[in-house]
Amino acid sequence: MAWMCMRDSAWKYLQSAHLGGDRNYSHYTSRDFYSQFGLEDFLCTDDIPGTDEDTDSAVLFGTLRGNVVGLRYYTGVVNNNEMVSLQREPNNLYDKNAVKVNNVNGNQVGHIKKELAAPLAYIMDNKLAIVEGIVPYGAKNAFTMPVQMSFWGKEENKQAVLDELKMHGFKLAPPSKSSEFGFGSSWVSGRAGPSYSAPGHGAVQMTTEQAVGTPLLPHQKQALAWMVSRENSKELPLFWEEKNNFYCNTLTNFAEKERPENVLGGILADDMGLGKTLVTIALILTNFHDGKPLPVEKVKSDQLHKESVVTGVKNEGHELLKGTSCNVEPNISSVKKKSETVQSQYSSFRPKRAKAEKPKYTVSSDSEESEEWLPQQTRTKCEKDLPATRKRSKTASCIIQEDTGFASALASPSAPLKKKAKKKDTASVQSVKKNDSEEGPRTTLIICPLSVLSNWIDQFEQHIRPDVHLNIYVYYGPDRSKDPSFLSKQDIVLTTYNILASDYGSRGDSLLHRLKWLRVVLDEGHTIRNPNAQQTKAALNLEAQRRWILTGTPIQNSLKDLWSLLSFLKLKPFTDREWWRRTIQRPVMLGEQGGLRRLQSLIKNITLRRTKTSKIKGKPVLELPERKVFIQHVTLTEEERKIYQSVKNEGKAAISRYFNEGTVLAHYADVLGVLLRLRQLCCHPHLCTNTSSSSCQIGDSTPEELREKLVNKMKLVLSSGSDEECAICLDSLNLPVITHCAHVFCKPCICEVIQSEQPNAKCPLCRNELRVEHLVECPPEESDSSIEKKGDREWISSSKINALMHALIDLRKQNPAVKCLIVSQFTTFLSLIEIPLKESGFVFTRLNGSMAQKKRVQAIQSFQDRQTGSPTIMLLSLKAGGVGLNLTAASRVFLMDPAWNPAAEDQCFDRCHRLGQKQDVIITKFIVKDSVEENMLKIQKKKRELAAGAFAAKKLTVSEVKQTKINEIKTLIDL
DNA sequence: ACCGCCGGGTGCC
DNA sequence: ACCGCCGGGTGCC
Structure with missing residues (x-):
């Protein structure tokens, strides 16, 4: 979607400057234009007009x-x-x-x-x-x-x-x-100009020695290798060439004698959950040797094992990660390192260098072809030994102990940590002192949002072997150290953006800015996307040899936002906004091919991004446990069947009449109402009794009554779970409004239609007359008083509830600890299910879309808790919670009623079938035999086929939408 | 000659 | 600057 917010102005300009005159450019599909470069994420420039240079x-x-x-x-x-x-x-x-x-x-x-x-x-x-x-x-x-x-x-x-x-x-x-x-x-x-064909990422030799379990997943090793290679890169930075003893920037043609500083860092932009934190910890440990920090500047090559230069050092640092098998050679200052040991090559755009010896191994950011990233001798081993999931022993590190929770570390960060360092680390502190004066910086500064500070501490605790002498200091809170030499003795200083910014702003002598860091890592690095924000300025002014940005979200920043990140990385000449703007930002905005090519090679050069669906060695980056879906057929009782059949016959007759009249879509809300009632009857007879019959005529009612009826209809459409889309924009509904003819559209969409078709605007679906003043908006959600009402009635069970309870009790007998999600689109149904759950002694919790944030968090936390006595069941409404909702404690899902859109079901299942799930996930879908639910499965199947087919992304036209809807109705009601 | 021409001194903003 | 511009020296051919 990012491409949509590309500014018109760019295209306007393109028109005036390129095409000239009044050509119609609106049909130019900018999405195609950009997607060929895989750059959609970078095209949003939603700046505010009139701000800064604009x-x-x-x-x-x-x-x-x-x-x-x-x-x-x-x-x-x-x-x-x-x-x-x-x-x-x-x-x-x-x-x-x-x-x-x-x-x-x-x-x-x-x-x-x-x-x-x-x-x-x-x-x-x-x-x-x-x-x-x-x-x-x-x-x-x-x-x-x-x-x-x-x-x-x-x-x-x-x-x-x-x-x-x-x-x-x-x-x-x-x-x-x-x-x-x-x-x-x-x-x-x-002139032809250099072609910036994607340079391969440099690789670092790894050895197979000490191959024991592998805590780093393949994609994490790939990231580590990439990061180490970038930190040791000796190639000229991107867009620089050596020419007649000068270093020339190919974008600006600027040249100087002095070699431009290498960008010893980059952007690790992997999806959330792929383990950026772990990889960063591993990277930090590459500066350790024999459990002690490697002297950074003054190291001599002969201090390293001789064979290491030839075969790759056994990486002590890496072994410091608990149970690591895949070793990277120590990550030392590039200046002092022997050139043969680093295999990185960025030669493809420089013919002279391309002729030089070929790299033994290269890492490519292109995950599809990344088999090459491991050295030959390592590859087989890793392939064989990689377990699907990591196992980590839960031992605390030497600095942060089990008893040092986040709270205590924060409350008084220096005291407990300092004490421990003294007690346990005499030797290492000594050795540091000895080297202190002659060595370069040893400290990695990590800056993160406060909310993830505890995560870093947890991860250090979990992943650093206890015998590693690593000083970690949390620079946070009012008592934080003011002693620069204390900070520079740490191996890791952890702080937040707020501290960074306020230190920088208030005191001119900000401690963090007085020190030279070995490495600065910005976690959630997109936090610095605003160049004018104090924290951005503060971050840009940090002095460090190596600079990393971790960001989970795809860099969904605009080109403008990207500048801060690049500026932080210190890739000349982009540190100055003018050159960024002139060489990349504007050319890309103007759709200039060269600009796009440059941006593409830039991104490819300095970022590594994998998504959860990326593949490495042909296997998905994350191998989740299996997900199995079973359909359990439910037979209605005779009584239930009677009610169902009568409602069905009545509804079918009405819908047939609409078909005969050709007014199916004009009565779409009524049709949905019939189908909804049938779906409800499949679950429980009490679900649908309250739904008023909407067969009454709209024409002969007072305006107030009419309004109420329309609101009810709209609510029906919205709550029917049919996943309605606006027939105008063909996207999900934004600010839904209902017309007098009872069709629901996005308000902006239908207003535009009325505007452009004045004075005789017609409904796009049924061609009835349209007026802006007749549109009825959806009133804010009122609290679910209906649920209480329903609770008053005498409770009876249903075939589906019986089937569910049977399954639940069975499951409890097999394994009382197993946790389940019970999912329905009808919150009322969930309420009805609560009663037998209580009766059978299940501990359960509940999550609705409408719950307050605090309650939600509570419900999720108690459910995720593994302690005995914690809820084993969560009642979940199908659409509750965003994609972030993590319910991995559950390994069973009971889907009480099918959804129209199979994607909605899948999304729901993914809330427990995601990273962190250790067990196979078994999903049971209850489907009433010989009912609308079986027909819904047919529609789901069709939708799945369509989505998997060649026209997956194809948007249907309005008439196609109409036809699809009509066909669906026919299928659903057996016509 | 209140000119032209010559050649030395000189030189950003 | 192998220019322009300035201002002093100079003045038939």
Whole structure:
């Protein structure tokens, strides 16, 4: 969906600049355009117009050639076709209109000649346009150099800019097609340019030594190998080339003698639940050797085992993870490391290097072809030995002990931790002291939201072997340490974004900013997507050799949001927003192929992202226990059958009549009502008695009565579980409203229809007259008083309840600890089920969609609790809770009534069939024989086939929706 | 010559 | 800057 919020302006611009004139561009499918690059996640630029530079809505007014003067007074140098930055210098003593010219590095090159500076100053000061420069011939200019300027701004400011320039005798050249929107005119189109074909991720040798159980899953090892390779990367960063002893940035053409710093880090963007925390802990441990931290800067190659250089070191650090088998060589400073040991190659876009020896092993971010990531000798072993799930012994680490819960660690973080460190870690503290003065930083700083702080502490506790001397300090709370040397002696400092930001904001001497860190890890790194937020600024100003961003959500940020992350990683020249904007953000927004290619290779280079459905070595990343679905047929009693049959006959007669009249869809709500009652009767006779017959005519009632009837109908449609979609947008209902003809649409959709078809708007489904003032909105949910009412009636059982209770009691006999979900679309039904549950002595809890957050959490927690006496049953309404709902304590599901949409059922099952589920999940669907429920299964089957087929993503047209609905009704009522 | 032309001094904003 | 511009020196051919 992210692509939808792409700004119109970009396309507007595309139209005016590319296609020209009044071409209709609305049919251009931007989704296709972007999805071919797999970049949908990056296309949302939902910025607020008028905020900061607002460059996304800028159009190119034109270009102008000018001169840069005064070169001999400044040191900044520029290559041919290099981008330069134009900055106002209002305080210049000689000319208040001064505009200085800087190169990409921020070194001043010169000034814009004063005659041109005068109008530029006016334009820039009044923010009429952004002026960007590219120097066509920068080299060998002693005194002046030309500069090609592009003027970008809002359409409404174009004339003012033109006028101001004209007043000073300048005229913009219209934007030329070949200029690729000012992004490197001649040089981009003039030469082929580097092709940034996806570089493989560097791999690190691993050994098979000490292969014992494997706590790291294959995809986690892959992530670790990737991270280690990135931390030890010696390749030039992406978009940099070595040319005549210079390092040249291929995007801006900036070049310098000094080698650009490597980006020793990246973005680990795996889905939630894939174990980013664990992998990060493993990464931290790669800096350990013999249970002690590796000296980072001063390590000499010969300190490492000799054979390690050839065959790969047995990674002590890795073994520190409990029961690890897959070893990575120690992760040391790249400067000191022998080059042969690192196999990383990013050579595909550099022919010269490509000829060099081939990497033995490469890691590819493309999960489909990632068999290559492990060395040959390791591969077979790992394949054989990998258990489906991890087993971890529950021993505490040496620093945080069993008794050091999160609360105590937070309440007084320094005291208990310090004490333990002293008591147990004398040796390691000593060794640190000895090396302290001569070594580089040893500390990894982890910043996370407060809510996951405890998770980090738990994970350290769980995964670090007790004999590893690791100092962990939680920098949090009012008593947090103020001693920089204390912090720098830690191996890990854990803190929150709030602490980071408030330290940075309040004290100028923020402790975290005074220290140089070995590594900074931003957990939930998308927290810094807003460049103006204090925590972002604070994070960007941290000094660290290695920088990592962990983020669970796909980087659903806009391109703009991505900037903060890149800036944090310190990939030159993107640390400066102007270069990010000019080389990536705007070209991508304008749909320029080169821009997309660059973004794609950038993302591919610095991020690793796998989803739960990603595959590694052909196997899913997460191997869940099996999920088995059984259908249990239920036969109605004679009495139940009588009622069912009579309601069915009545309903079938009415629906046949609608068919004969051709008014099925006009009576859609009534049809749904009939079907609903039948579905309810399959569950329990008491469910449907209260539902009023909606056969009464709408025409002859008072407005109030009419309104009430319509509201009831809408509620019927919404609550019928039919998963209604709006027939206009074909998406799920947003702000549902009902028409007088009793059809439910999204309010914005139907209003648009009425607007555009004025004055005689007709219902898209039945062509009845439509009026905005006739639309009835859905009133806010009132509390379920009906449930109480039902409770008053004398309770009777039903065939389905009997079947359920039979199954439950049977199950309890086999295993009293097994936990079940009982799922229904009818909360009233769940209430009815409560009674026999109580009678049979089951402890149960309940989760409805309407429950307050606090109650929900309580219900979930008590159910997930494994203690004896905790609830073994949860009553769950089908749609309760989002995808995040975790009910893995349950291994059995009883689905009391089928849903229209099989996806809704699957989603419900996934609440227990997900990461953390250790047992096979057995699902029982109760289906009444010879009833609407059996017909619903038929429809489910069809929908599943459709979803699996080639037209999975195809959206149906309105008439197709109509036909589908009609066919469904026929199937359901046996017509 | 209240010019032109020459050639030295000079040079961002 | 192999320019432009400035201002002093100079002045038929």
